[in-house]
Amino acid sequence: MGKWVIETNNLTFGYSKRTAVFDKINLRVETAAIYGFMGPNGAGKTTLIRLLLGLLPHHTGEIMLFGKPLKANRLEILSKTGCLVEQPSLYENLTGRDNLNITCMIRGLQKDSIDRVLQMTGLTDAASKRVDAYSLGMKQRLGLAIALLPQPELLILDEPVNGLDPLGIVEIRELLIHLNREYGTTIFLSSHLLSELEKLVTHIGILRKGELIFQGSAAELDAIQQHQSTVMIDTDNNHGCLQLLKQDYPAISLVADRLHIPYGDKETIGDLCQKMVLAGFRLYEVKTDHHDLENIFMKLTSN
Amino acid sequence: MAKFWPSLLTEFIKIRHSFARWLILLGGFIMPTFVAFVVLTKWEHIAREAGNNPWSLFAEMSWKGMSFFYSVFFIVLLTCLYFNIEYKNNTWKHIFTLPIGKGQVYLNKVLSMTVFVVCYYMLFIPFWVAMGYLLGAVKPPLHFTSHAPDYALLFRNCCHSLISSLSIIGIHIWLSIRFKNMIIPIAVAVFGSIVMVALFQGAAMEIKYFPYAYHYLSIATPYFFHEYTWGPLPEHEWYSIGFFILFCSLGYWDFTRNFAGDH
Numbered sequence: 001m002g003k004w005v006i007e008t009n010n011l012t013f014g015y016s017k018r019t020a021v022f023d024k025i026n027l028r029v030e031t032a033a034i035y036g037f038m039g040p041n042g043a044g045k046t047t048l049i050r051l052l053l054g055l056l057p058h059h060t061g062e063i064m065l066f067g068k069p070l071k072a073n074r075l076e077i078l079s080k081t082g083c084l085v086e087q088p089s090l091y092e093n094l095t096g097r098d099n100l101n102i103t104c105m106i107r108g109l110q111k112d113s114i115d116r117v118l119q120m121t122g123l124t125d126a127a128s129k130r131v132d133a134y135s136l137g138m139k140q141r142l143g144l145a146i147a148l149l150p151q152p153e154l155l156i157l158d159e160p161v162n163g164l165d166p167l168g169i170v171e172i173r174e175l176l177i178h179l180n181r182e183y184g185t186t187i188f189l190s191s192h193l194l195s196e197l198e199k200l201v202t203h204i205g206i207l208r209k210g211e212l213i214f215q216g217s218a219a220e221l222d223a224i225q226q227h228q229s230t231v232m233i234d235t236d237n238n239h240g241c242l243q244l245l246k247q248d249y250p251a252i253s254l255v256a257d258r259l260h261i262p263y264g265d266k267e268t269i270g271d272l273c274q275k276m277v278l279a280g281f282r283l284y285e286v287k288t289d290h291h292d293l294e295n296i297f298m299k300l301t302s303n
Numbered sequence: 304m305a306k307f308w309p310s311l312l313t314e315f316i317k318i319r320h321s322f323a324r325w326l327i328l329l330g331g332f333i334m335p336t337f338v339a340f341v342v343l344t345k346w347e348h349i350a351r352e353a354g355n356n357p358w359s360l361f362a363e364m365s366w367k368g369m370s371f372f373y374s375v376f377f378i379v380l381l382t383c384l385y386f387n388i389e390y391k392n393n394t395w396k397h398i399f400t401l402p403i404g405k406g407q408v409y410l411n412k413v414l415s416m417t418v419f420v421v422c423y424y425m426l427f428i429p430f431w432v433a434m435g436y437l438l439g440a441v442k443p444p445l446h447f448t449s450h451a452p453d454y455a456l457l458f459r460n461c462c463h464s465l466i467s468s469l470s471i472i473g474i475h476i477w478l479s480i481r482f483k484n485m486i487i488p489i490a491v492a493v494f495g496s497i498v499m500v501a502l503f504q505g506a507a508m509e510i511k512y513f514p515y516a517y518h519y520l521s522i523a524t525p526y527f528f529h530e531y532t533w534g535p536l537p538e539h540e541w542y543s544i545g546f547f548i549l550f551c552s553l554g555y556w557d558f559t560r561n562f563a564g565d566h
Contacts, residue, residue, distance in 0.1 A: 050396075053399075053400045054399070054400075055396055055399055055400065055563065056563070057563075075402045075403070075404065076402070078400060078401060078402040079402035081400075083400050085396055085400070086396075087393070089392060089393050089394040089395075089396055089397030090392060090394070091317055091388065091392050091394060092391075092392055093319065093320040093321045093388070093392075094316070094317070094319055094320065098316055098319065101313075101316065102313045102316055102317065103397075103401065105309040105310065105312060105313050105316075106309065106310050106313060106398075106401045106402075106403050107401060107402060108306055108309065130320065146397070
């Protein structure tokens with residue numbers, strides 16, 4: 001297996017010939033990465049996940065998983081992959097254990113793996129309950145338990161924390177981080193909870209209208225975040241400061257009675273402050289408005 | 304990769320606590336109970352008509368009841384309910400993300416459906432015999448307890464009826480794959496049964512090409528109907544096997560090429 005666990009080359013797909021959901025997507029997911037996949041509703045996240053799992057047959061371009069074409073190696077690839085697509089697919093007339101047992105038997109796994117995943121997802125006590133009596137969060141956990149059964153090398157999760165309470169979200173986040181760090185499991189997940197993704201992922205892909213508008217590591221995104229940050233300054237005379245600094249810092253502006261200047265580096269902020277103080281201005285507040293993932297996402301997807 | 308037996312066994316786990324399983328259990332029970340009720344209410348007339356051995360009349364009443372609509376609709380409903388387990392729970396997509404070939408999934412479905420219908424006949428036999436003896440215990444003048452049922456005939460009827468069922472199994476598995484909505488296959492069966500009655504009424508020999516009539520043809524040959532017997536089976540039962548192969552092949556084609564479980 002090469003560097004990429006998931007690799008698509010010029011992947012193009014449409015539900016009809018006239019309308020393409022994606023056009024020439026080149027997705028790259030590194031081995032042992034936690035890849036967060038974001039995009040507004042209708043961007044095609046779930047469609048892409050369904051394509052990666054071979055659930056949608058007709059497409060052009062190439063999908064490679066574990067370095068092998070999906071079409072020709074579907075069963076081999078699926079034996080190493082655990083997934084949760086949209087809401088969990090569960091037999092509601094059966095117990096949680098029966099649901100796990102079905103997957104276990106089809107995958108040819110040992111029965112003790114059922115207890116292992118029940119414990120991992122905190123469902124041991126509810127294992128004998130019928131699934132139709134489960135809460136949404138419990139169903140989500142069971143869906144995740146099913147995905148974890150084969151100790152997969154690759155986990156593909158579509159909205160894995162949907163319906164979970166805050167404690168559940170933290171537990172699942174820790175579980176995914178543990179799987180990634182301990183076993184080197186590559187995790188590809190989509191989520192609407194951007195603050196959650198931010199705490200979890202090592203790599204990010206942003207999809208907008210079928211186009212991958214950003215793909216890279218969290219460090220690369222940090223660089224964008226810094227680049228897009230603004231320093232806000234409040235003094236006893238903001239207009240006076242504006243006149244003082246305009247020549248050296250042409251990007252400075254006065255917005256809502258605050259001085260705004262794009263973030264450069266720490267030294268620049270120090271120089272600015274020193275200049276104002278030496279000119280006799282009193283500084284009340286110096287604040288950096290860092291763009292979090294949500295802001296970056298909003299900015300990228302709204303353009 | 305999925306092994307054959309474990310993956311087939313999962314199909315039997317899936318029907319636990321479902322109406323499909325209750326239908327299999329009740330299916331073999333309802334007709335003997337219903338006929339026993341009729342016998343009880345008209346026992347004097349039946350005792351006269353049956354003569355010394357009531358089992359043959361009891362068998363005739365039960366089998367005619369089974370073959371005229373009842374078995375057809377049992378199979379149609381069972382097929383719909385069985386496939387609906389996957390549709391209702393949205394589990395097709397889960398199955399298709401497991402390391403098991405679509406062909407094997409389809410084979411498991413066909414085999415399970417056939418086994419369910421075999422179970423229905425296997426449950427019918429003890430229920431029917433028990434109901435006969437129960438009638439004998441409740442109404443001794445019927446003489447059920449002083450004679451034994453014709454087990455060979457019972458077994459033969461079950462076999463012929465099962466072979467007649469194959470065409471309906473094949474057709475309705477294919478329909479359940481084509482249509483997520485249960486109403487469409489049921490409507491097809493209702494229409495098929497109406498056509499069957501019309502063919503009987505019209506004494507049409509073409510009835511031997513009509514799968515919804517095969518159960519009845521296997522049990523009670525109508526006065527106008529003549530057919531060849533090829534080997535151990537009459538002509539229409541060979542057609543039933545043919546329809547089963549044809550529609551199972553169509554189903555296999557649809558399932559392995561186009562089916563995504565969401566239409």
